[in-house]
Amino acid sequence: MKLIDRPEWKELSDHWKVIEPMHLRELFADDEKRAETFSMTACDLLIDCSKNRVTAETMEKLAALAEACGLRGKIEAMFTGEKINQTEDRAVLHTALRAPREAQVFVDGEDVIPGVHEVLDRMEAFCSKVRSGEWKGYTGKSIKNIVNIGIGGSDLGPVMAYEALKPYTQRDLKVLFVSNVDGTHIAEAVRDLDAEETLFIVASKTFTTQETMTNAQSAKAWALETLKDEAAIARHFVAVSTNADEVSKFGIDTVNMFGFWDWVGGRYSLTSAIGLPVMLAIGPENFRAMLSGYHAMDSHFRTAPFSENAPVILGLLGIWYNNFFDAATHAILPYDQYLSHFAAYFQQGDMESNGKYITQNGERVEWQTGPVIWGEPGTNGQHAFYQLIHQGTKLIPCDFIGFCKSQNPVGDHHVKLMANFFAQTEALAFGKTKEALEAEGTPSELIPHKTFEGNRPTNSIMAEKLTPEVLGQLIALYEHKIFVQGMIWDIFSFDQWGVQLGKILASAILPELESDSELGHDSSTNKLIEYFRANK
Numbered sequence: 001m002k003l004i005d006r007p008e009w010k011e012l013s014d015h016w017k018v019i020e021p022m023h024l025r026e027l028f029a030d031d032e033k034r035a036e037t038f039s040m041t042a043c044d045l046l047i048d049c050s051k052n053r054v055t056a057e058t059m060e061k062l063a064a065l066a067e068a069c070g071l072r073g074k075i076e077a078m079f080t081g082e083k084i085n086q087t088e089d090r091a092v093l094h095t096a097l098r099a100p101r102e103a104q105v106f107v108d109g110e111d112v113i114p115g116v117h118e119v120l121d122r123m124e125a126f127c128s129k130v131r132s133g134e135w136k137g138y139t140g141k142s143i144k145n146i147v148n149i150g151i152g153g154s155d156l157g158p159v160m161a162y163e164a165l166k167p168y169t170q171r172d173l174k175v176l177f178v179s180n181v182d183g184t185h186i187a188e189a190v191r192d193l194d195a196e197e198t199l200f201i202v203a204s205k206t207f208t209t210q211e212t213m214t215n216a217q218s219a220k221a222w223a224l225e226t227l228k229d230e231a232a233i234a235r236h237f238v239a240v241s242t243n244a245d246e247v248s249k250f251g252i253d254t255v256n257m258f259g260f261w262d263w264v265g266g267r268y269s270l271t272s273a274i275g276l277p278v279m280l281a282i283g284p285e286n287f288r289a290m291l292s293g294y295h296a297m298d299s300h301f302r303t304a305p306f307s308e309n310a311p312v313i314l315g316l317l318g319i320w321y322n323n324f325f326d327a328a329t330h331a332i333l334p335y336d337q338y339l340s341h342f343a344a345y346f347q348q349g350d351m352e353s354n355g356k357y358i359t360q361n362g363e364r365v366e367w368q369t370g371p372v373i374w375g376e377p378g379t380n381g382q383h384a385f386y387q388l389i390h391q392g393t394k395l396i397p398c399d400f401i402g403f404c405k406s407q408n409p410v411g412d413h414h415v416k417l418m419a420n421f422f423a424q425t426e427a428l429a430f431g432k433t434k435e436a437l438e439a440e441g442t443p444s445e446l447i448p449h450k451t452f453e454g455n456r457p458t459n460s461i462m463a464e465k466l467t468p469e470v471l472g473q474l475i476a477l478y479e480h481k482i483f484v485q486g487m488i489w490d491i492f493s494f495d496q497w498g499v500q501l502g503k504i505l506a507s508a509i510l511p512e513l514e515s516d517s518e519l520g521h522d523s524s525t526n527k528l529i530e531y532f533r534a535n536k
């Protein structure tokens, strides 16, 4: 049945008319226990959803929608390796990447878990050698620099996790990431490096991605300027891919290749061998701790009743704002500098997964799907875009993420940081009334400008400390939230056909930029190309 024809959807539409005029001020005043009722603990995370424009009835109705859409069965289908990525005829098993050794998950009759652990063990052995200095470069020097070359899912996750877990990194090992095909990226990355002490990881699921292959070729040329001998490549280049043939063609011995599988989507691949630069940086033990954090959240998602299931609840709240309040965007606001790349990571995670207008049946959707995801770490965002969240005309649901303990307990920085977190969610929810301004003696002409309507919804997600386990839990929380929404919107969350057209057109345009051939595009594209040709 079409999503909007479901009785549960219609009930939510009617219910929205009742809730929309209500203010969070009233909802809190009416229920002393609101914070208790609408918050939960999931693994090591405290998730407070009480500052949302919902009542207990709203949550029941949203859960009823999830049930009606068959969410429970869909979760099981994913975990058990059904080919739910139908347009690519693939299973979706990133959860198997962090399952314990004794687990069993079958794809086409084969248990994938032994293969997962075999790769993890090989990664571990390799990382230990590099970290201890036992792995030598071609001229006998130990490795001091790691350069990960990848893009999209083969870059954003490693960058995000490396930044997030910096306190756990081996500081004498420099880790750099190159993604953009803009030559500036690789040129700046290698500028001060010594090729004799540098190891490149070429990370690409397909090993055909234009940006990554171009950067990898340039890295090879750069390394050979110093190392001279092709035989040096084996000591300075390793690959992470599902495509052994292309890895060999590039000149990397498959002995130095760490594999993964077509049932791992690029944007869900951080816990596969794509995490190699992270494991090199933080060490195998911390990497495995991160995996156990992911697994704990996976189990929570698979087993907790919907009323206590954090990814389900966050997913449903997102649907409530996206589809009933017409909120077009969702902000992720971590109050932790180490999570500076968290929102960027989930821009791909969420927008590449749920940015689709075609249903699983191939029809145009008649409802909104994935929101625009954005955000920056607090408090920087406060001094940039929070004005619009507080007093703009758009409703922007926000996730605030913060920790009780700082990794860098310098002076009173951390209490100041967290005071801002709490104050912002309070201000967004409760605002500041005309009456309060009058009582303060605010000049009447300024009262409209200084009034805060409030009623801006937020989720607050907290943990004691940003450890590898907690990071794993947080990432899995968001991954599964995306799944919940995609399933309810009835779209295919695990393909990404929308990125293909631009790639095809770019390969047609490329030779035109290097010749004077006749141009057959629209007048705008022709004009831009002509301008480039004339001035390059």
Ligand SMILES: O=P(O)(O)OC[C@H]1O[C@H](O)[C@H](O)[C@@H](O)[C@@H]1O
Residues within 6 Å of the ligand: 151, 152, 153, 154, 203, 204, 205, 206, 207, 208, 209, 212, 266, 267, 352, 496, 499
């Ligand atoms: O890992 P690769 O095969 O090089 O793919 C890198 C990226 O390329 C594509 O553009 C996809 O949209 C992304 O999902 C993917 O992560």
